Structure formats: structure tokens, C-alpha cells
Amino acid sequence: MDQITTTTLPTGPARPRRRTVLQAMLAGLGAVNARAALADTGQPAPAGGAAGASGVSDAATITYDAQQRTFHLRTPSTSYILQVLAGGMPAHVYWGRRLHSASWPGMRNGHEDAVAPARADLGDRDFSPNTQPQEFPGYGTGDFRHPAYQARLANGTTVTDLRYVSHRIVAGKPRLEGLPATYVEGDGEAATLEITLRDAPSGLVAILSYTAFAGHDAIARSVRFTNDGHAPLRLARACSAAVDFPHANFELLHLSGDWARERELIRRRLEPGMQGIESRRGASGLEHNPFIALLAPGAGEDHGDVYGFSLVYSGSFAARVEVGQYRTARVSMGINDFDFEWLLEPGQSFQAPELVMVYSAAGLGTMSRTYHGLYRSRLARGTFRDKTRPVLINNWEATYFNFDAAKLEAIARAGSDLGIELFVLDDGWFGKRDDDHSSLGDWVVDKRKLPAGLADLAGRVNRLGMQFGLWFEPEMISVNSDLYRAHPDWCLHVPGHDRTEQRHQLVLDLSRKDVCAHVLEAVSAVLRSAPVAYVKWDMNRNMSEIGSSLLPPAQQRETAHRYMLGLYGILETLTSRFPNVLFESCASGGGRFDPGMLYYMPQTWTSDNSDAVSRLRIQYATSLVYPLSAMGSHVSAVPNHQVGRVTPLRTRGDVAMSGNFGYELDLTRMGPEDKAEIKRQVAQYKALRGLIQFGDFYRLRSPFEGNDTAWMVVAKDKSEAFVVYVHVLAEANAPLDWLRLRGLDPAARYVCAADGKAYGGDQLMYAGLILPAMNADFLSTAWHLRR
Known part of the structure; x- marks a missing residue:
């Protein structure tokens, strides 16, 4: 078995000028397949050699091409590609649908900038860092966009230039020191790439970490800084990751709000300049959630490109998107650099939090289900991770x-x-x-x-x-x-x-x-x-x-x-x-x-606001990232203590069942009819909670777009589903309406538990369920379907 885990490239101005990217691509491809890493050898990679290790699924591979100096990370449906340029700068190449090859003629590699410094030491006399898609950009050496990191040196300056030193590829996923992070329970579940970069004058070292999961279309990124020099330095910015996109034709989606109206769904076009969200509260905060997504224009629940960024951190954070003069977009996310600084004495290290990145070619729904599955099974831990939760x-x-x-x-x-x-x-x-x-x-x-x-x-x-x-x-x-x-x-x-x-x-x-x-x-x-x-x-x-x-x-x-x-x-x-x-x-x-x-x-x-109508928006937007098993959702008394609204007990129950179910009211003051309804709700939830807490979630209608909301949960084996529909305000003489379902087996027959009627899975998804007439405000209906 060939052993290759670490490759060292010469750095510095003495290195001969490399061929252009196009010439290199046409010269051929020597690939090193590193599905897992072995012991660190420190030897250069032989072109065409393969480093493999048993136990790592083909669904999660990391391939290193020694000739082109490219890394290709694959999850089941996605690819992430980066390249080490001559001189040692790590450049971003691609993130999107899964590709067979990491190299192709005309692969993007930056271009001349008429007013920005050129860097011949990086491979071309006309090369401009200000136009180059980078993996972990700094500031002060020709790139005028916002950096992913910044260090103040002993001499008071902040110019650093991190260059490639080595890399290693390991099976599984190493733990993050002192911080929460996603994890694996076996080395076959993921492969991890670690790239070591160093700024020679200061001794600042950054180890970029990338984990590709075999069972989830997600890539987890983080960075660890170490002072390998002889003088103290101070980190002034320490983002967890940055991604440069070749264009800015996106919409920015984020979740913003305040107490009792958390996580309003905000969606807007990217514009030239800086945009983003942040918390300066010492906590992730009510105002903004540590999540953003870039969406192709018009992307919806089941179509369009979506790029999600979710920070595994509970303190002050910042997520920024900069649209530059060449209409490119740079995303960075991590600890908020506002009022932040970290002293690194020689030999000391600083670990940045983890950023979980998800690409979906099939809209927001697929992105959400990817986050749900990963966070439910490989972020949450302990006795109750896989247990149904009590009422x-x-x-x-x-x-x-x-x-x-x-x-x-x-x-x-x-x-x-x-x-x-x-x-x-x-x-x-x-x-x-x-x-x-x-x-x-x-x-x-x-x-x-x-x-x-x-x-x-x-x-x-x-x-x-x-x-x-x-x-x-x-x-x-x-x-x-x-x-x-x-x-x-x-x-x-x-x-x-x-x-x-x-x-x-x-x-x-x-x-x-x-x-x-x-x-x-x-x-x-x-x-x-x-x-x-x-x-x-x-x-x-x-x-x-x-x-x-x-x-x-x-x-x-x-x-x-x-x-x-x-x-x-x-x-x-x-x-x-x-x-x-x-x-x-x-x-x-x-x-x-x-x-x-x-x-x-x-x-x-999920929110101190337990009003059923308010919760439609709160829970819908929360589900963009977080699974139902993470949401506390309760029935409270009416008039509601937060907004004063009076809603039917049935509606409050239907809404609250889409989470960890409970009650916030005085049961001793309720009449026999209400108690009977609560008893029915509790029994129904107990029968459904395994499905609700661990099934696949589909949003059907958005409360941010109309007068009604609908969603459903489907069992992993598609054997059953639970569907909820809520109509907010009644409409006189309303037309007939059909609700199209998602996620079912189109070839199966499903029986509705309430009336025993049978439907084809294809009929439910392509024609839909006819909705009952709603002759009063705040009414709901629910269906339990079994194959």
C-alpha cells in the first residue's frame, strides 16, 4: 500500500516561475487518492500513486493531485476543490455538485487587476491577489478585500502572508480542543484534510481543517493558529473559514428578530460592498442566528443552488459577504472581531470554532434535511440523542x-x-x-x-x-x-x-x-x-x-x-x-x-412566545437549520400571555406537536372538554413522536408568503407521514385548494388514519390533498398517513 499523507512544497521567491494553469491542466493529471491518512511520512507524493486506507466510504474521499497540487473533497453529492499555487498560496477552485475530476482546461485562477499590486512570486507577473479566489485570505500583500484573519505583530504591523508548508489526510475527524463540533463514531464516516500554512517572518502558523462526511453532504471547516515564532503576537481576527465565489449572482438569506419573534426569515439580493449579520452581545443572540445562506435567484424549497453556512458557536459572531469590483462574492464567518483580541505567546495556540457548510443543488429543503440529519446524529450527543423526548x-x-x-x-x-x-x-x-x-x-x-x-x-x-x-x-x-x-x-x-x-x-x-x-x-x-x-x-x-x-x-x-x-x-x-x-x-x-x-x-x-400563530413563523424559519428534535414547542393558555390572541386548543396542539411537545398552563383550571382534547393530543403525540423527532422534515407552505402554513414529516423508510395545515384568517366563499405533499414513495399506497381513505403516493405529491373549508380564524387540520 502506497503511503502518502504529507507533501511539502518549496516556498519563497527563489522558486522557479510555474507554468500557467491552462498549460498545467493540458499536461496531464497525476492523482493521489487519499480516502484516509496513514502515519505522517513527510514525503512528497509520487504522481499517480494512491494512498488508501480501509474503512473509509467512497462517499467521502479526499484526493490529492500532486502534479496540479489540487485537493478534491467529495461528499455523496458534492465536491469541494482547492489548489496550492506556486509560492504556496492556497486558492479556492470549486464548490458545488460532485465532479469526477478536480482539474479541467480553463480552471479559474484569477486575472490582472489594473490598480492592484501584482505578485510574480505567486506564478505570474500579472497575477493579482485582489482577483484570486483564495482559501484563507490575509490582508496587506495585495488583496484589498476583507481578510479571514489578521495578526498584530511585535513590531506593531499587521502584515502576514500565510504560505503552504505541508498537509496530511486522516480517516475520521479529530476533536476540536475545548469547543463543540460535529463528530464521527467511526473513521469510515469521514475523511479530514489538514493544511499547514506559515508566515515565515512572524512564525504565525495556521492549520486549516476540512472534514468531508460520508453520510451527509456537509463539509466542516475550522482553523487552529499557533505562534511558532520568538515574539508574542495578537490575533485581531480569527474567522473559521472563508469562501470566494466566482460571481455574486446570489440572494442572501438569514434569520433575524428579537424576543418573542425570533428568526424572521430575511432574503435579499447581494449588492456591491459589504453586507452581513453579527452579534456583539456575548451570545449568538436574539437579533441574528449564526447562519446564512447564499441562494441562486429564484431558488425555492425543491429547486436551485443553495450554499449554507452554520457556525458551531454560542458567543459573539460575524458573518460577512463582500461583493467586490469584479462582481465576485467572498463569504467569511467566525468569532466577531469586534472587541476581540487574543494574545499568543511563543508556542501557544488558538482554536477557532467550526463552520459547517452545506451545498444543495435541489433547494432549501435538501439543505435543511442535510443539517437536520448531521446535527441530530453527529452534533447532539448523549443518552437522549436517539431517544424520544417526554411530554x-x-x-x-x-x-x-x-x-x-x-x-x-x-x-x-x-x-x-x-x-x-x-x-x-x-x-x-x-x-x-x-x-x-x-x-x-x-x-x-x-x-x-x-x-x-x-x-x-x-x-x-x-x-x-x-x-x-x-x-x-x-x-x-x-x-x-x-x-x-x-x-x-x-x-x-x-x-x-x-x-x-x-x-x-x-x-x-x-x-x-x-x-x-x-x-x-x-x-x-x-x-x-x-x-x-x-x-x-x-x-x-x-x-x-x-x-x-x-x-x-x-x-x-x-x-x-x-x-x-x-x-x-x-x-x-x-x-x-x-x-x-x-x-x-x-x-x-x-x-x-x-x-x-x-x-x-x-x-x-424555541421562543418565549407560545402563541400558535406566532410560532408558525418562528418554527418554520428555525427549521431552515435545526431539526424538530431540537425545538421545544408547547401549548399555552388563551388569551396568549405574549400577544393576547385566542386560538383553538386543537390548533395550538397541532402546531406544538412539530417539536418536543408540552404544556405551559394551569391544568387544574381546565374544563372536561379541554382536558379530553389534551388527553387526545398527548396520546396522538406519543404515537407519532418517533416519526416527528427523527423523520425527514418538509416545508410545504410558508407563513412568510401567505395566509396559511403547511409542513410534514416522513419516516426514513417512507412508511408513514404526518402532515399539518394551518389557515390563519378565514376567507368568505374561499375557492377549493389542494395541498401537494413531498417525500413520499410515489409507487406506494397510503391510508389516512382518520377516515381510512387510501391514496397513491404519486397522487398525494403530484395532485395533492383537498383542503377542508376553514370557516373561522386560526383553524388547523392534520393527517397521519400509513403505507
């Missing part, structure tokens, strides 16, 4: 802070009678917490409300045949708390400035190891004190006065990212320590709904 009742909107053990037990008993499986005690059980003015940080049960403690209450719930769950907000501290009085320096703050409160609370400084240790032990003590089966982990404010009392002045701009590393460390330990606890993340609803949190907690509270 729950949460007391928050039933009681808010005003409760005692008897009231909670009564709600739980009513839930048990209706088939609900989990009772969750929300805010107000600790310290002296009668409102949001106090006690965050004092994670000791309030004996005024629960005189016998949590263990007694949990025991009462367990005896009803239900599990017991609990709300926490461990990242925060109330000014009126015993913890703050004992440790006023434990919050984020800047000496001499006021400590800005929101909800009468401050943010604990999780960049400090002592604070992280306290949070970990305080939460662990509570979880050990009672049989807690579920934790809702909340975070209800963003960062201000971002400073740490333990970091030196030169490292204060590291605080926000060190906070995230501290939080990730807490969650890694806590979820490992309590593997049988189902954790759900929350941040004022969906303020930190991101892939980073899904790595530790397999589900997230």
Missing part, C-alpha cells in the same frame, strides 16, 4: 413565582391523569425568589414555598408516575443575593464603571476558573439532592461591561471568548456527570439557539 407540563405560565408544594402537586396530578410524563418546576424555587429582583446564584431551596425540600416534591411527582424537572439560570447573579454579597468581583465588570443591570441581574464571569468551579458544584449539589430527570438551563441577559478582574490588561479583550470556553467546560463536565438528565437550553426563549449549545443539550426552548 411535559411546565408550571411557569400557570403560577409564575406564586406557588407552594400543594399547588405544584395538583398541576402534576392533573397532568398525570392526562398522560403527561414530566413535570417541570420553573423559576422561583430557590433563595428568596418571589420576583426577578433577587436570589440568582443562591441555588438553595426556598423552604417558605417548599418546606420539605425538592426531594419531597420530586417524590410526590414520581409517585404520580411522572418524572421531575427543574429550571436553573446558573450563568447569572442577582445583586440582591448572598453570592453577590460574598463575591462582588465574580461578575463581569470594569473598574470605575457602573454595573449595568438587566432584570436586576449581572453576568457571572465564566472566564474565571474559580467561578466556573462554583457554578458546577452548586448545580451538581442540587441535582444530587433530588431525582431530577430534566434541566431547563436559562440565560436571560447579554453581556455588558465585558471585563474580568483576573485577566491582565493585555488580555481583557479575550474575556467574552474565555467566557464561552468556561461555559462549554461546565456543560461538558455537567452533562458527563449526569448522563441521565435531559438538558434543554434557553436564553430568554431562543436567544442562544445555536449549534454550539446543541452539542451539550439536544433541545432548545
